[in-house]
Amino acid sequence: MTKKTIEIIDIKVLKGPSMWTYSPVLEAWVDIGDLEDYPSNTIPGFTDRLVSWLPSLIEHRCSYGEHGGFVKRLEEGTWPAHILEHVTLELQNLAGMPGGFGKARETNKRGVYKVIVRAWHEEITKTALYHARDLVMAAIENQQFDVPAAIKEIEDLVDSLYLGPSTGCIVDAARERKIPATRLSEGNLVQLGYGNQQRRIWTAETELTSAIAEGISRDKDLTKSLLASCGVPVPEGRMVESPADAWEAAQDIGLPVVVKPYDGNHARGVFTNLSSQIEIEKSFEDALNEGSGVMVERFIPGNEHRLLVVGKKVVAAAKGESAWAKGDGLRSIRQLIEEEINTDPRRGDAEILPLSPVVFDKKLELELARQKLTLDSVPEKDQDVLVQGSGNMAFEVTHLVHPDVAAQAALAARVIGLDIAGIDLVAEDISRPLEEQGGAIVEVNAGPGLIMHLKPAVGEPQPVGAAIVEHLFPNQANGRIPVVGVAGSRGKTMVAQLVSHLLQLTGMKVGLACSKGAFFNQRLQTSGNCANWTSANRLLLNRQVEAAVIENDNHTILNEGLAYDRCSVGIVTNLDPEDTAPECSITEPEQIYNVMRTQVDVVLPTGTAILNADDEAVVKMAELSDGEVILFSRYGLNDATKNHLKNGGRALFTENNQIVLAQGPERQVLIDLANIPLLQSSSKTNTLENVLAAVGAAWALNSPKDIIIAGLQTFN
Template identity: 60%
Template sequence: MNNTKRDMKFLRIMSLQGPNIWTYRPVLEVWVDIGELEESPSNTIPGFTDRLIAWLPSLIEHRCSIGERGGFIQRLRDGTWPAHILEHVTLELQNLAGMPGGFGKAREMDTRGVYKVVVRAWHEDVTLASLHHARTLILAAMDDRPFDVAAAIEDLSDLAESRLLGPSTRSIVDAADDRDIPSIRLNAGNLVQLGYGAAQRRIWTAETEHTSAIAETISRDKSLTKQLLKDCGIPIPEGYDVESPAAAWEAAEDIGVPVVVKPCSGNHGRAVFTNLTTREEVEAAYQVALEEESGVIVERFVPGQEHRLLVIGGKLVAAARGEIASVVGDGRSTIEHLVTVQLNADPRRGNTEDHPLNPIRIDSAATLELARQGYTAESVPAAGTHIVIQRIGNVAFDVTDIVHPSTAAMVALAAKIVGLDIAGIDLVVEDISRPVLEQRGAIVEVNAGPGLLMHLKPAEGQPRPVGQAIVEHLFPADASGRIPIVAVSGSTDTTAIARLIAHLVCLNNQRVGLACRNGMFVNRRQVETGNRANWAAAHKLLLNPTVETAVIETSGRELLSEGLAFDRCQIAVLSGIDANEDLAEYAISTDEKRYNVYRTLVDVVLPNGAAVLNAADPQLVAMHDLCDGEVLYFATDASLPVIAEHRAKQGRAVIVDNEEIILAHGASTTQLISLAQLPPMAMATHQLLAGIAAAWALGLDFDLIRAGLQAFTDNQS
């Protein structure tokens, strides 16, 4: 075949940002035209499979439909089509860029050579870039042209690092996910909403909405922090703010050497000089610390090692010890070279978040430390000589299990004194397993927004579930972070159903958000006009901290083009599936495909929720077993066999019998209201029953439902 015909064209790319017809998670759905490659499965292209495996040997881990390691490679050798290969290569490039593997599908469409390729989208930009790299790589492998795999992976890794949540925030979001608490990213950084509507909490890495601005300001003022701690009986190193080199030495003499010189405000260990004993050292350290532009403090040197203790919600949850970085002379190498080969060669050191230890630099602090020992970076120490390069830093050696109980209580008190719900307490002691007071240890700093990586990926010791601790702090064991979400869809006028449900819930003293074709409403007040039965409007309701119940109308088109704005719902209402509904623009043309579209809503019903289904529609009845929660039927014909069978199993149904609306639960029945008692409504009876069934599933009182029906008019939301 002529190589110029080897191409894959992307006809359409849709970002499905929530549960969809493919999976519960966000995906990219790509329509791919492979053209003449339809006649060229992988086993017909000489050398292609071997080149692809050589470039991406980790494809051996893809099990594919065969279900075992190496399954995808077997498919390649047996012959598979480029769209299927595109799916796997895209996922693998994402994986090599630092994202976990994920869901993928490749399915033929009605047009010859055109496929739907679906891949898990951890971040739309990263997945899109992976898709384009995958296409170029596959075509290069087919044509035996060069492709720089390493450069592509580096490009994707850089993009992922700039787009994805940081590891600290990710640990919290993952812990929330383990609790089935939903999350919404609020900006391009690490500001995240956990939960929906009025049940939400917000985090910004290790700060929460409970983190006081006053407390954070106090923590940045070292002198004020120390004074507050001292006044409450917490041991701190005595010290003074100073404004000149001479004043720094005068303070050192007053305190008594050795001393520490450091900037007044939080600086993550920068320009901190310890164990200073001479005027020259103190004045030199002052000049460097002054460059941080926050003032300089001189305080008593506390012998021992630096420790970081993490307090969350008044409890110590993790502790790490710092390292004293040193090298050993060999009689031949400069200290600078020894730092390179003895310290920075450690694979645990690096500049990325995957490295628990930072590279050691001979900066101003290290230069001063060397000078105190009689060396420079270019010195060649004698063999066997130990030279200290850095006395503080790289607090990444887990010691949580040996912290003395009195120390745990002390740091919890320190966080409370400053006012922080999450605090990183810097403590200097010789032995963390002994009480602080008996070894003249001291708390030297209290930090807001502490880093979590040292506890998640310590250089040594056990990782600590600090993300889980933060989630437990924000959400007690019985809190789900969820508000009731009622999703309404189907073939008939779902807008009327959604409006009725919102009206009834509003009467129940719940602040209701409604997104429907008539607009977006919050507690009857219209906040947006036009058709708002879409992802964006639903998303806004879930962001709104005043919304206690959300009623969201969606259609087949929105499901296919956007996905759902929520991960799970309390109630899914389906009025029916129209066999004539035109979804051809999304390649949905059969009853089976329409069924798969609308079943999405039933699939996401919570175990304590309900699917409200039209018993007169056989396709909806067939969804009964897909629901994790209860199924509640509605029907204008009380004699339908499915109603009888459902009630025989103690199921609930809303039906009409002798012009009366009946709430049936097993064999028991409650007469709700006569149709003749209702005001004129612009909706069919089965739509009215759907709204009533949803209200019943939400637990609304029968008298309230009855009164709400009599008060409902067409101009209400």
């Protein structure tokens, strides 16, 4: 081989639906050089090496649609671009990302392929692609490759760049409900929905979460005061100014007590069940290091619980678990913690793990001192040593929560003013009312972590993401506004402008992105060609926009993807077989069709495709629409519209110099062509079909007929 290499010559990220799939993908152009002459079955030992490094490739079904399908392709012979696709996806999967779409296609240049893979995050997928290229080349050349190191690097990127588990579960639940999700930052700020129907989340906080309520929740003394005034059981206690004051407060309250920072979190600096002056005074200093003030409270005997309140009800509950080291007569407590407890795969600092590691801190030293032990003590065989009394919500107990307890927790959230809250309470038995067992609510937390409910150490996960989405979008709302997408070879801009005009006359605030600029309610916002992903996306982020009209040409679809996941109306004006994109290796009519059909593929089941009945290729797209189809024809009834009407469909066409709206056997004249100024002033041959396409869109969106007529008469 004279050029035994895989060269990645270009990468583009398609951020929305494209000719490949509905989801964002990375499209890499790859030159395999002389490897074009060496499929996998001609390279000695290649398949065995690849599968030994990535045994989970056996799960890839590939074109055979069966377990082991891809490995079968390797054995029969397939090319490096196809292999690169599968290896990239598998590396992402092994690093904790979901599986996804993949495809490899030849271009019009020998040895150059397009490799398309699902891109959950651009940087993560690019890194996986380059590692996959190096791995495949190592397998071809029979060289060593450090697979664990590659996966670790991708894992680190996932941890730092991808959505956290709390945000991720909400986004996943939204997508299950077909609610669009748009990430607004490199952090966890996400928009759900479009335009004026959107809601925003940041982990487990929403735009409905009051900043005042969040501030109150951080002030534990104020929180307790407000809760107590509303009859919610809380432990007695007060703020203290010094170690001596802490001991005095403890004596007033009654031993034992809890010493904790009044504005801390994650149980840091919280010391429980303290009875001696030395313990209490020493704990004051340690608690102060974790916050800006210290509280002393009555110690409530029982188990710690975390109840998640969403809206006005408890949707999940978890019970805490203490950590114990069991002596073997040989190892110290330090060794037992390091070798037995902290090696539990459920424990760790990662946000996705349900249990935290046992930390060697002052709290641990205090706990051991109570048992007359130190970290270097060697407990006797089978001796149980308490090493962590709190901090792990391990047991899923939602099904055990007593209705009175749930009501108290929901009341606590409302008193503070939080729409989503983590309620910490202590009780011997969560299935009994708090009052009868002396239980109490000890904290109310804004932005609670959800991992304990998503991945409990013991018990079934709870659908907390779905509960939050239902809170934001009740009664099956989907967060969508009418989105009209306009594609085709000619006339797109005029159609988009006319549709925008017609919709605005109905009273909606309309955003328009087209080749003439970006507009809001007919006011120019950005000049120049705005028929692109960036301009369209800005419309969908705008909280004032009640309807969006977006022009898409084949270059936008090929190089950026659509800015929306689905649309209410998808218009295809026409399809010119000469409207090619050679730079994208799109040169054949069938390829152009596959690009343009993207606009119809994304029509919602409740939406409508508006298609040119005078264009045979466009009419063929009707079978691709998940929603209704309205055909339009400038030449009156033709075979396509006749058949469509015969089947009960809708169509509009010209007859006797009038625009006629038809459904099944019904006919209704809309307007005389002579009364449409645009038709009289325009010299373009396709102006009439543009008018029909725009009328079809307004009709599909149930615009009143008189409004459509007025719009046609006033459009300039």
